[in-house]
Amino acid sequence: MNNAGYIPALGRREWxxxxxxxxxxxxxxxxxxxxxxxxxNPRGGEVxxxxxxxxxxxxxxxxxxxxxxxxxxxxxxxxxxxxxxxKARAAGVEIEYQTAMGDAPVGSVGAASADAVTCSLVLHQCxxxxxxxxxxxxxxxxxxxxxxxxxxxGEQPTPLMRMAFWLVQMTDGFEPTEHNRRGAIPQLLxxxxxxxxxxxxxxxxxxxxxxxxRATKEV
Numbered sequence: 350m351n352n353a354g355y356i357p358a359l360g361r362r363e364w365x366x367x368x369x370x371x372x373x374x375x376x377x378x379x380x381x382x383x384x385x386x387x388x389x390n391p392r393g394g395e396v397x398x399x400x401x402x403x404x405x406x407x408x409x410x411x412x413x414x415x416x417x418x419x420x421x422x423x424x425x426x427x428x429x430x431x432x433x434x435x436k437a438r439a440a441g442v443e444i445e446y447q448t449a450m451g452d453a454p455v456g457s458v459g460a461a462s463a464d465a466v467t468c469s470l471v472l473h474q475c476x477x478x479x480x481x482x483x484x485x486x487x488x489x490x491x492x493x494x495x496x497x498x499x500x501x502x503g504e505q506p507t508p509l510m511r512m513a514f515w516l517v518q519m520t521d522g523f524e525p526t527e528h529n530r531r532g533a534i535p536q537l538l539x540x541x542x543x544x545x546x547x548x549x550x551x552x553x554x555x556x557x558x559x560x561x562x563r564a565t566k567e568v
Contacts, residue, residue: 369404369432372470376559378406381500381552384561385469386410388549389498393417395464398490400451400483401471405433405444411467412442421445421458452482455490463490469500470559473529474521480528484541493568497543503551503560504532514557530557538564 372378391397391411395418399408402422411420422444424430430446437444447455451471466487472480487497505511511530518526538546543564552559 369406372406375556376470376554377552381550381554381559381561382407382410382469384550384552385467385498385500386414388561388563389465389467389496391415391418391465395419396458396462397421397465397467398423398455398458398463398487400466400468400487402433402446403469404429405436407467407469408433408444409437409440409442412437412444413440416442419445421447421455423447423449423451423453423455425450450483452479452486454486458490460489461492464492464495466490466495466497467499468497471501472499472534473502473517473526476525477528477533480525480533481537481540484537484543488541488543488566491566493566495566497538497562497564497566499534499562499564500559501534501562502526502529502557503534503548503562505530505557510553510558513555517556534560534562538562542566 385407391414393415397411397418397420399422402408402424405422408420408422411418422433425448427448430448434446445457502514502517505514514530535546544567546562546564549561549563
């Protein structure tokens with residue numbers, strides 16, 4: 350999938366500047382990002398790839414927790430990348446940026462070279478085949494024993510959560526989001542080769558239930 354095929358932040362390019370504010374207000378961002386950070390448990394000396402890094406909020410948290418880690422942030426949107434670079438400079442952290450789709454090779458990180466991969470609020474925007482190829486790319490990047498931490502909308506088990514998630518579906522499209530709503534992520538992880546997968550936590554938000562998954566590439 351080339352860069353032109355991505356869905357802009359919040360679904361429309363003119364809303365990109367509002368992205369951080371909307372995510373903070375509508376998704377309990379501090380809660381789920383803190384859970385991702387705790388689950389990831391980054392350490393100095395590690396190579397960590399953030400696929401679909403957006404405006405870099407998670408990357409900054411990772412670098413502040415583990416300043417000695419090498420963080421490579423991948424996102425297809427050049428406007429979002431500029432926001433992320435400004436935020437990183439203001440936070441005083443060093444993040445490597447690459448403008449590319451999450452299913453594309455990461456030029457500075459070879460196969461089986463990453464200790465960890467993260468991906469947050471990306472998969473629900475993508476067609477099923479792109480979800481699969483992003484997860485396959487994560488598996489390819491990881492060393493044996495490496496870990497993947499995902500945060501995204503998963504199965505919405507209650508009428509209230511399904512109603513809340515309808516707002517996301519209206520913004521990002523019903524076809525890509527419906528696979529998430531029906532709980533496709535665990536099956537996709539298994540299909541990519543991950544053997545050990547688990548849901549660490551589920552966070553109810555105004556836009557539906559956000560799940561945190563952890564998966565390990567077996568040695």
